[in-house]
Amino acid sequence: xxxxxxxxxxxxxLTYGFxxxxxxxxxxxxxxxxxxxxxxxxxxxxxxxxxxxxxNAFMPLPLAILLSVxxxxxxxxxxxxxxxxxxxxxxxxxMIIITIGLSIIIREIALAIWGENVRALPYFTGNEVTSVSIxxxxxxxxVLWVIGICSIVVVALQMFFKFTRYGRQMRACAANREAARxxxxxxxxxxxxxxxxxxxIGALAGxxxxxxxxxxYNMGVPLAIKGFTVAILGGLGNSMAxxxxxxxxxxxxxxxxxxxxxxxxxxxSIAILLxxxxxxxxxxxxxxxxxxxxEF
Amino acid sequence: xxxxxxxILALTITVVGIDLVTNAMDKTYYLTQLTxxxxxxxxxxALVLLMGYAGxxxxxxxxxxxxxxxTTAVMSTINLLPYKDKPLINTxxxxxxxxxxxxxxxxxxxxxxxxxxxxxxxxxxxIVAYIIGIPVLKLKGHYLAMATLGFxxxxxxxxLGTALFGEADGISDVPAFKILxxxxxxxxxxxxxxxxxxxxxxxVVLVYLLLNLINSRPGRALRAIHGAExxxxxxxxxTAKYKLKAFVISAVITALAGALLTHFNGGIGPSxxxxxxxxxxxxxxxxxxxxxxxxxLSMAMILNFLSLRxxxxxxxxxxxxxxxxxxxxxxxxxxxxxxxxxxxKKKTKQPHNI
Numbered sequence: 001x002x003x004x005x006x007x008x009x010x011x012x013x014l015t016y017g018f019x020x021x022x023x024x025x026x027x028x029x030x031x032x033x034x035x036x037x038x039x040x041x042x043x044x045x046x047x048x049x050x051x052x053x054x055x056n057a058f059m060p061l062p063l064a065i066l067l068s069v070x071x072x073x074x075x076x077x078x079x080x081x082x083x084x085x086x087x088x089x090x091x092x093x094x095m096i097i098i099t100i101g102l103s104i105i106i107r108e109i110a111l112a113i114w115g116e117n118v119r120a121l122p123y124f125t126g127n128e129v130t131s132v133s134i135x136x137x138x139x140x141x142x143v144l145w146v147i148g149i150c151s152i153v154v155v156a157l158q159m160f161f162k163f164t165r166y167g168r169q170m171r172a173c174a175a176n177r178e179a180a181r182x183x184x185x186x187x188x189x190x191x192x193x194x195x196x197x198x199x200x201i202g203a204l205a206g207x208x209x210x211x212x213x214x215x216x217y218n219m220g221v222p223l224a225i226k227g228f229t230v231a232i233l234g235g236l237g238n239s240m241a242x243x244x245x246x247x248x249x250x251x252x253x254x255x256x257x258x259x260x261x262x263x264x265x266x267x268x269s270i271a272i273l274l275x276x277x278x279x280x281x282x283x284x285x286x287x288x289x290x291x292x293x294x295e296f
Numbered sequence: 297x298x299x300x301x302x303x304i305l306a307l308t309i310t311v312v313g314i315d316l317v318t319n320a321m322d323k324t325y326y327l328t329q330l331t332x333x334x335x336x337x338x339x340x341x342a343l344v345l346l347m348g349y350a351g352x353x354x355x356x357x358x359x360x361x362x363x364x365x366x367t368t369a370v371m372s373t374i375n376l377l378p379y380k381d382k383p384l385i386n387t388x389x390x391x392x393x394x395x396x397x398x399x400x401x402x403x404x405x406x407x408x409x410x411x412x413x414x415x416x417x418x419x420x421x422x423i424v425a426y427i428i429g430i431p432v433l434k435l436k437g438h439y440l441a442m443a444t445l446g447f448x449x450x451x452x453x454x455x456l457g458t459a460l461f462g463e464a465d466g467i468s469d470v471p472a473f474k475i476l477x478x479x480x481x482x483x484x485x486x487x488x489x490x491x492x493x494x495x496x497x498x499x500v501v502l503v504y505l506l507l508n509l510i511n512s513r514p515g516r517a518l519r520a521i522h523g524a525e526x527x528x529x530x531x532x533x534x535t536a537k538y539k540l541k542a543f544v545i546s547a548v549i550t551a552l553a554g555a556l557l558t559h560f561n562g563g564i565g566p567s568x569x570x571x572x573x574x575x576x577x578x579x580x581x582x583x584x585x586x587x588x589x590x591x592x593l594s595m596a597m598i599l600n601f602l603s604l605r606x607x608x609x610x611x612x613x614x615x616x617x618x619x620x621x622x623x624x625x626x627x628x629x630x631x632x633x634x635x636x637x638x639x640x641k642k643k644t645k646q647p648h649n650i
Contacts, residue, residue, distance in 0.1 A: 104617030278431035
């Protein structure tokens, strides 16, 4: 393999890897505050990009993206308030099934609104054929947008959780809900906030990646599965590890096309998911002592 | 135990009653959808065994269904005529495992007897479920759900991407399955009633077996696992073994339904392997109340029949999604529990803490 081709694959892998990482972080945020895996996580990505595409017809791109992120955040909030907030100590199975049902409903609504057409946002800078040369590889500037914006999102989230009042309250809820409530934190609002946050970053990821991967009403499910794979790879709940996991999966997938027909590409990442679940359910970076305390 | 025979008798009378009513109303064309619903009901019952009794969720049952259906479809449509002189094929022919027939275009085609295909599909699914089950059933909650979902998607992707399985077109021209002389599963107009009764026979037998299982030693063990796995383990129940058995049996029943429906429909397509199908089965089991054979069976018949007759139109998937959400929000113990709860106080039930 020539070096140009090698870097081409790496760039493609990084692009997808960052998107998977963002979806995985979305999973983690909700998982940490509620213990739910939100199977509708991929639907936020779809909603974000589809809404932005529609809005972009009436307004400039940055405004369309901003609005679509806000709209998706509202959807996330409504979802939490309507379906989770008032449930008293629901079982895991019940939660799983509700989020699966929600993902189907959101998808069907999207199908009714946007139809089966494949759409895309325009390139943020340049067009389909513009390319930047890095290490001899020709890379679309959009790839740099994806990598840049996703990195900013990851860093911003870390800052949010470390230094802001709400971020710290959310972490307190994740660590011990009862204790957090005793300290006067409104745990229910923190849960809503976690849905809002993860909807928002999902939508933003959907917007930046849309020019490259295109958007369709059913793009959510594969993204959710891969995001989950990545979340597991890094260890559920651990967001920085999810970024590493995302990049690993993205690059593996990108190189797998080189060896196998691309029809099986999805099967590869799911096979990785199964292997991880079977052999290291605590993730690649999970510590032994911690794992002994967890249930899988 | 006489109770069970009464229930089975009631079920048999219902089966005959439905046939007589459709006949009297001159709507015998309903029988086709009823037959299909019966086969789907087998999957739901298999899932009641796994989810309701053993307490293990599976979002991959459409995968088992598809493996069953596709195996028998491939075996009964593959043309071995060009290899007729090869010793292996010759031996198979001598063992009467092969049949010569004419396909849609009138060409001669030599393929496996459907008996071989159906039995092989059960065998393959049993092996797959066993191999998958050992690691998968160690997982719980979200992890179990995602692992089974992942399995289902892998089957779907393989079916969709492999030429042998007809890719997006699926496999058509699957011949009739002649169970006994004069008794065959096919989609012909004149055997509609017979096929309805064949499917009903399988369902009745399955219900009988499940009802018997509840009160048996394995049945009690499974319910103990559902209630509290650690406690069951501490009481000396080999939880891993029972869970695996329930998983394999559930998968094999599902595969049987897939294989039989494929012969009835005369073909199978990749949509049978899709995630939505798996979710649909779970939705029906949930609507029936998870642990209830009767709830599962009646919901499977009603919802599948309505869906197959096209009453939900293009909102088919949305309807099942809505069923899932509403049931889980308002009646996590199934539709039948709603009425009872408002009236007499129900006996306390085991929590569904899977």
